[in-house]
Amino acid sequence: MRVITCTSYYGTGSSAVTDYVTEFETVKSLGEYEIRILHDMDGVTDLQYHLTENHNRHNSGHAIKRFKKLVDFYAGNRLASRYEPFFQNRWREISYKYINSLVDFSYRGWWQYDLLDKGEKYYYYKMMLNKFYKLTIGRNNSHVLNMLPKEITYCGHPTKEAFLEKTRNYVAELMEAANPENAPMLMVDQLVPSSEIWRYLPFFDDIKVIVVERDPRDLYILEKYQWQCRIIPTDDVETFCEWYKYTRAHRKTEVFNPEKVKLIQFKDLMYRYDETTTDLCNFLGLNENDHKFPKQHLDLSKSIENTQLWKRYDIGSNLKFIEHELAEYLYDYDTVLGGAK
Incomplete structure (x- = not known):
């Protein structure tokens, strides 16, 4: 089973790729619900650090406890089911098995x-x-x-090799539980973050990662006038530009593994659909003959409405500021549309 995942920088359009991949009959998709246990705070990579890279008589045991707490949170409850239904109601069972495999001993303390x-x-x-x-x-x-x-205190100190083996088994068991139909490919959203992806690739036997980027002008307008979630700073355009560069700074030094990771532009799915989807199929190993439900999940007419938003929203001098400060991140309309901006 090949695992496919999308990742983004918040609001950059990874759901469009999820929607496209879902249209293939060879893909089992978990939809747009984010499964973030590997990279969230107190998740697997924090556990890896505290158990294998910086083992400490207090911190290591507490990291296990914090991970268990996160597992319980993501299991959900009657008000919000969260992860359990995606894993055939075995999320907590499989995760506890993983935790037990990392614990050498425990005691009341x-x-x-x-x-x-x-x-x-x-x-x-x-x-x-x-x-x-x-x-x-x-x-x-x-x-x-x-x-x-x-109170129970946990003690665990696996070797780096043992931790990796146990984590690979854990991830594989979760992915199998999420795919009872045994589809050749499983689509899971946000399994890895958009930065330092290399840290997460060893946890999988076979994974392909799509990183989705979006023109900062559209992102600024979407957050400021439509979403208003306060996750992206838009009170002033200067802070927005600082935040945008801050979240992408890793790309100055991080080199994506071209066999495992692919960066695409959200707008390429809208304006270069045929070329972009063919490229995606080649990268993911999808057969276009299995594309049985074309454009039934990826609604191009709806998605394209969220592009070139500066033509509908007058943001005055802020537009020029963004274009100057974030010039390297702007979508290249000159190439794609022959200069028709």
């Missing part, structure tokens, strides 16, 4: 971050209880109160 993770007020409440105890009935004792008598 705690340290300050176990308290702090429960909230700053809880932390100081427990500290005051201990202080009161030491001033009263415990004043002649050398020990302190057991703040968290039921």
